[in-house]
Amino acid sequence: MLKHTFLHIPRIGKLTEQKFWQAGIQTWDDALQVPNYAKLGIPELLIKSFLADSYLALEQHNISFFSKLLPSLETWRLYPKFSHNLSLRVAYLDIETSGVNSYLDNITVIGVYDGTVVKQYVNGQNLMAFRDDIEEFDLLVTFNGKVFDVPVLQAAIPKLHMPKAHIDLRYVLKQINLKGGLKSIERQTGFAREQDELGQLDGYDAVLLWRLHRRGDPRALPTLLRYNAEDVVGLKPLLELACNQLTKVLPLDYAQYSILSRINSRA
Numbered sequence: 001m002l003k004h005t006f007l008h009i010p011r012i013g014k015l016t017e018q019k020f021w022q023a024g025i026q027t028w029d030d031a032l033q034v035p036n037y038a039k040l041g042i043p044e045l046l047i048k049s050f051l052a053d054s055y056l057a058l059e060q061h062n063i064s065f066f067s068k069l070l071p072s073l074e075t076w077r078l079y080p081k082f083s084h085n086l087s088l089r090v091a092y093l094d095i096e097t098s099g100v101n102s103y104l105d106n107i108t109v110i111g112v113y114d115g116t117v118v119k120q121y122v123n124g125q126n127l128m129a130f131r132d133d134i135e136e137f138d139l140l141v142t143f144n145g146k147v148f149d150v151p152v153l154q155a156a157i158p159k160l161h162m163p164k165a166h167i168d169l170r171y172v173l174k175q176i177n178l179k180g181g182l183k184s185i186e187r188q189t190g191f192a193r194e195q196d197e198l199g200q201l202d203g204y205d206a207v208l209l210w211r212l213h214r215r216g217d218p219r220a221l222p223t224l225l226r227y228n229a230e231d232v233v234g235l236k237p238l239l240e241l242a243c244n245q246l247t248k249v250l251p252l253d254y255a256q257y258s259i260l261s262r263i264n265s266r267a
Helices: 014-022 028-032 044-059 063-069 072-078 127-136 149-156 169-174 182-189 203-214 220-233 235-248
Strands: 090-097 107-113 118-122 139-142 165-168
Touching: 028 044, 044 063, 063 072, 063 165, 072 165, 072 169, 072 235, 090 149, 090 203, 090 220, 090 235, 107 127, 107 149, 107 203, 107 220, 118 127, 118 220, 139 149, 139 235, 165 169, 169 235, 182 235, 203 220, 220 235
Parallel strands: 090 139, 139 165
Antiparallel strands: 090 107, 107 118
């Protein structure tokens, strides 16, 4: 998807980008072959210079170049399965809190899913190890993380360097008319969890589980960790669903990017 993107070039908005695609200019390579840039209304030097920088950034896996220039609602285009030769490490992240406002004490669990394995950081055990581990990732995926998770983490953990690119699914999913909380959206999309005891928990239950853990209940922490793991693992199919739907409405060869065959996998 990234090599079909022109929104990171100054003076090109969504309407102009769609005009490019409809005129047969669907890739960066196509744009470099245009005989008359005047018809596009964009200076030739501007397009060629930014595309040269784009090819270099892509070759160097420099995601910062694109994340700084793309509109925030279009960062889904950075998702590796929709990008050519963009090999990135993706961190699906969710935090649980105690419901108090004492910064570090407020964070009880941090869950990070790399697409294969879930790693969790627990208050009083290994929470501060998160600071070094998160630097291994290039792209962050959250649900409401721009408003909640990331600000809470940055306030609690000194010298924390989060991935420079961030896809917040709360806003991406709104573009395909999926609104509400994470559990509600999972139900709307058919990704609802099993309605066993764990599947019926919500954010307030996570607060209560931490309190039970602090009081010595041996079952509370394992349940909280399972709940958090379901949260982070569930972000991946939602991102893939959003990318498929958003790509489907573009005047491009949709079949080239479809990953619907994998959409039902939660792993």
